[in-house]
Amino acid sequence: MTLFVELVKGGLAGLQDYLLAHALTCLVPAFFIAGAVYALFPKEKILQYLGPNSPKYISYPMSAVAGLCLAVCSCTVLPLFAGIRRSGAGLGPAIAFLYIAPATNILAVIYTGKLIGLDFALARIILSISFAFVIGISMQALFSDKAKEAVLDPTPNSAFAMNRDERTSNWLWVFFALLIAILPWGASSLITTTVKAIGLGLLLTALVIVIRKTLSRDKFMSWMRETWFFVRTIFPLLLVGVFVAGVLKVVIPEDFVSRYFGASTITATLTAVLFGVFMYFPTLVEVPMARMFLDVGMGKGPLLAYLLADPVISLPSILVVRRLIGTKRIFWYMGIIIVCCTLAGLIYGFAFGI
Numbered sequence: 053m054t055l056f057v058e059l060v061k062g063g064l065a066g067l068q069d070y071l072l073a074h075a076l077t078c079l080v081p082a083f084f085i086a087g088a089v090y091a092l093f094p095k096e097k098i099l100q101y102l103g104p105n106s107p108k109y110i111s112y113p114m115s116a117v118a119g120l121c122l123a124v125c126s127c128t129v130l131p132l133f134a135g136i137r138r139s140g141a142g143l144g145p146a147i148a149f150l151y152i153a154p155a156t157n158i159l160a161v162i163y164t165g166k167l168i169g170l171d172f173a174l175a176r177i178i179l180s181i182s183f184a185f186v187i188g189i190s191m192q193a194l195f196s197d198k199a200k201e202a203v204l205d206p207t208p209n210s211a212f213a214m215n216r217d218e219r220t221s222n223w224l225w226v227f228f229a230l231l232i233a234i235l236p237w238g239a240s241s242l243i244t245t246t247v248k249a250i251g252l253g254l255l256l257t258a259l260v261i262v263i264r265k266t267l268s269r270d271k272f273m274s275w276m277r278e279t280w281f282f283v284r285t286i287f288p289l290l291l292v293g294v295f296v297a298g299v300l301k302v303v304i305p306e307d308f309v310s311r312y313f314g315a316s317t318i319t320a321t322l323t324a325v326l327f328g329v330f331m332y333f334p335t336l337v338e339v340p341m342a343r344m345f346l347d348v349g350m351g352k353g354p355l356l357a358y359l360l361a362d363p364v365i366s367l368p369s370i371l372v373v374r375r376l377i378g379t380k381r382i383f384w385y386m387g388i389i390i391v392c393c394t395l396a397g398l399i400y401g402f403a404f405g406i
Contacts, residue, residue, distance in 0.1 A: 059299045066298020066332075067291065079290075081235045082128045086135030087279030088231055092224070092271060093139060102141035102149075111145040112185050119152030119184075126369040127290050127332065128235075129153045131282040134376055143377070144192030147385065148184040150373070154363040155180035160339065163242070164359070167343045172356065175400065179360060183392045190388065195381055223266040230259045289371045294332055296367055301331070309348050316353030316401025318394075324354035325393045328362030329386065332369075338362040353401020361393040 101114045133150045141149075154160075156177045165173035234255050237248065263272065305311075313320050328338075342359050346352070365386065374382040 058302050062300075062302035063295040063298040066294050066301070079128050079131075079287075081231070081238060083131045083279050083282050083286075084275075085231055085235065086131035086282045087275050087277075088228065089132070089135040090138045091274040091278040092267075093228070102136060102145040106142065106145070108144075108189065111142060112148055112188060115145040115149040115188070116152050116156075116181050116184065119149050120156055125332075126154045126364055126366045127294075127372075130286055130290075130369060130372045130376075133373075134282060134286065135278075137376065142192065143195065143197040143381075144188035146188075147191050147377075148188035151184035151187055151364050151389075152181060155184070155360070160363065163339045164342075167339050168346065168355075168359075172342075172359065175356060175396075176359060179392075179396050180364070183360070183389070183396075186392065187385065187388050191381060191384060194384065223262060227259070227262045227266050230255055230262060234259070285375075286372050289375070290368045292368070292371065294368055300367075309345050309350055313345065313350040313354045316351045316398060318398065320351060320354045321357045321397040321401065322390075322394050324350070324358040324397065325361045325390055328358040328360075328393070329365050329390060330367050330370075331362065332366035351401055352404060353397040355397075356400045357393045357397025360396055361389060365389055 102111050129150060132153065133146060136149065137143075137146050161173050161177050164176055234252065237243075237251050237255065240248065243251075267275070312323055338359060341362075342355055345358065346355055350358075370382060370386065373385065377385075
């Protein structure tokens with residue numbers, strides 16, 4: 053009975069940390085961005101740059117650029133991934149974006165360099181982008197891309213026909229820029245609470261002004277409907293996954309790291325990857341966690357493998373992504389992440405003898 057109580061406490065603690073420290077400033081803006089992308093962003097632009105028929109030399113670099121600009125974790129990126137898929141993005145570029153955004157966002161790379169070292173930061177960004185392209189291209193080649201037929205809704209309320217007036221078009225880009233700026237600002241752990249609150253207040257005020265200039269009532273309501281679609285589809289699964297991850301934290305022994313992760317062996321590196329794959333930490337939390345693992349004796353090979361795997365996938369994200377892309381695709385996605393991260397950790401540990 054005592055163990056059961058402790059497990060429940062761990063799950064509730066995970067939910068509390070997620071909702072209080074993460075959901076308001078990260079997940080909520082992400083849902084609004086996803087709804088705006090699907091309801092307001094011109095579909096021809098999505099198809100032009102990220103569509104299944106777009107050249108790989110355009111679609112994959114564009115997915116990398118989009119991912120680098122957002123400070124999101126493996127869960128916060130899900131509504132954004134769902135949004136670009138519903139808007140017509142190809143499976144490969146969308147998967148590359150799903151991997152890159154939490155793995156190599158600017159804040160995470162800077163934070164990694166500061167706490168762990170520049171070598172880890174460079175390895176993280178280079179390897180993550182490389183892995184994302186490999187995963188995306190392989191999934192595009194192995195699996196049919198039928199999602200675009202099901203997700204593109206021809207009804208007037210689901211799409212935004214760009215106004216011919218150039219001034220309105222310019223305001224729309226300002227609207228998206230402000231909406232996206234709210235996400236990394238709210239997610240940042242490098243600024244004080246006061247500065248963050250002031251910045252969010254200014255961004256929200258500017259956003260309201262731009263909305264009044266740019267969006268008609270119909271367009272605004274279309275945006276709200278699409279946002280609510282993502283909330284009701286994704287948020288319940290996230291809560292279940294976060295609770296389970298909190299329970300798992302309770303059952304992991306305190307000496308787990310020093311006992312099993314001290315050397316760059318296959319077992320240690322693979323175990324580090326599996327730990328990163330199934331555990332969930334909010335964006336940037338993986339960096340101080342990795343620093344702690346390093347301080348208590350984790351080898352740098354397993355540490356790099358963990359750092360490559362942890363941000364991009366977790367138990368909550370697995371549940372949601374399986375629903376979005378199907379069981380076969382999620383097993384391939386998980387498998388290739390495990391293989392790539394394990395090999396990277398082993399090579400890094402072998403090269404540096406650690």
